[in-house]
Amino acid sequence: MLSRYYTYSQFENYFGSVVKSLNGSILRNLEIGQSVLKRSVYGLKIGSGKIKVLAWSQMHGNESTTTRAICELLASDDLYQIIENIELYIIPVLNPDGADAWTRVNANKVDLNRDAVSLSQPESILLQKVFKDFKPDYCFNLHGQRSIYGSKDGIMPAQVSFLAPAGDKRKLFKRARAQSMSIINDIHKKLEKEVSGIIGRYNDDFNINCVGDFMMSKDVPTILFEAGHSGFDYSRDEATLLLTKALKIAITSVSNISSDHESTWTNYKAIPKMSANYVDILIKNYKATSGNQSLSIRYHEQVKDSCLYFVPVLIGINRKEVLNGHRVIDLDQDQHFKNDLIVTGDLEIYSESLNIKIFAN
Numbered sequence: 001m002l003s004r005y006y007t008y009s010q011f012e013n014y015f016g017s018v019v020k021s022l023n024g025s026i027l028r029n030l031e032i033g034q035s036v037l038k039r040s041v042y043g044l045k046i047g048s049g050k051i052k053v054l055a056w057s058q059m060h061g062n063e064s065t066t067t068r069a070i071c072e073l074l075a076s077d078d079l080y081q082i083i084e085n086i087e088l089y090i091i092p093v094l095n096p097d098g099a100d101a102w103t104r105v106n107a108n109k110v111d112l113n114r115d116a117v118s119l120s121q122p123e124s125i126l127l128q129k130v131f132k133d134f135k136p137d138y139c140f141n142l143h144g145q146r147s148i149y150g151s152k153d154g155i156m157p158a159q160v161s162f163l164a165p166a167g168d169k170r171k172l173f174k175r176a177r178a179q180s181m182s183i184i185n186d187i188h189k190k191l192e193k194e195v196s197g198i199i200g201r202y203n204d205d206f207n208i209n210c211v212g213d214f215m216m217s218k219d220v221p222t223i224l225f226e227a228g229h230s231g232f233d234y235s236r237d238e239a240t241l242l243l244t245k246a247l248k249i250a251i252t253s254v255s256n257i258s259s260d261h262e263s264t265w266t267n268y269k270a271i272p273k274m275s276a277n278y279v280d281i282l283i284k285n286y287k288a289t290s291g292n293q294s295l296s297i298r299y300h301e302q303v304k305d306s307c308l309y310f311v312p313v314l315i316g317i318n319r320k321e322v323l324n325g326h327r328v329i330d331l332d333q334d335q336h337f338k339n340d341l342i343v344t345g346d347l348e349i350y351s352e353s354l355n356i357k358i359f360a361n
């Protein structure tokens with residue numbers, strides 16, 4: 001399996017070897033265009049079924065989980081069984097420059113998921129060209145989300161989430177949207193028991209510049225996949241396997257869409273909405289002169305010498321919206337704690353007994 005961070009040339013080598021091991025007779029792998037910094041963007045077509053599915057991943061460069069899931073899918077023993085009725089077009093990394101630099105944006109600092117109408121970037125133009133030429137029946141828009149989302153009550157983290165984007169400002173329940181919801185419901189039903197967190201539902205506010213909303217506005221059922229975070233899965237290995245399963249379920253369920261719109265709507269609405277209420281580390285009951293405090297710490301991701309580092313940063317004290325942490329240290333309960341925690345005036349935290357050195361934002 002690829003690791004969470006890879007240089008783009010590491011990705012090219014790995015993807016090349018995955019593609020090589022596939023059955024060549026039904027496969028076309030091409031450089032379909034180039035990024036701002038002239039890196040190759042690849043497109044892969046596989047299967048010869050009647051239903052066309054277009055999937056693209058890593059349009060946000062620092063969201064690699066779904067790209068890794070695509071590689072896992074392509075290496076699966078049951079791949080040809082899964083795509084029996086499908087012609088699948090995959091763009092594994094739409095934003096190679098962002099992937100290499102581990103940034104959300106491309107090399108011109110543009111968020112490609114806000115460029116669907118402006119089409120100011122070569123990568124956006126490329127995706128639209130594939131969309132127009134391939135004429136997909138379904139689109140899978142593959143992303144990863146930060147470790148900040150949980151259930152509304154903050155008890156469970158959001159390990160994966162989905163959205164059937166609105167295709168217009170009034171968020172109407174039209175055919176294309178109903179079909180997306182039906183697929184999401186299928187994934188939810190089949191994966192629910194396997195997640196340690198929750199399967200969440202993403203915000204559906206309409207923005208025509210977001211690629212998924214744009215494609216839905218063209219009446220093509222589109223699904224947003226968001227690989228999430230649970231526990232200490234900072235490598236996102238668990239999430240990769242979960243997203244591989246989600247992709248397999250989604251691909252098989254496009255040939256089995258529910259036509260019962262009422263139950264589709266009800267089941268979709270029953271998937272819990274997420275809230276941004278998690279931090280990576282939550283320190284409770286720090287005794288300040290003003291009283292007990294809770295300290296919210298979030299990891300900032302930094303790539304240095306081809307390695308991804310998680311740098312803990314104090315983002316606030318007693319923040320109301322923060323309900324939980326992937327690691328919670330309660331200073332009243334933690335036996336390793338020797339009352340040596342120091343929060344400086346500059347909001348930096350030190351504790352030798354807890355092995356903590358955390359920097360302010």
Ligand SMILES: [Zn+2]
Pocket residue numbers: 060063142143144
């Ligand atoms: Zn994204």
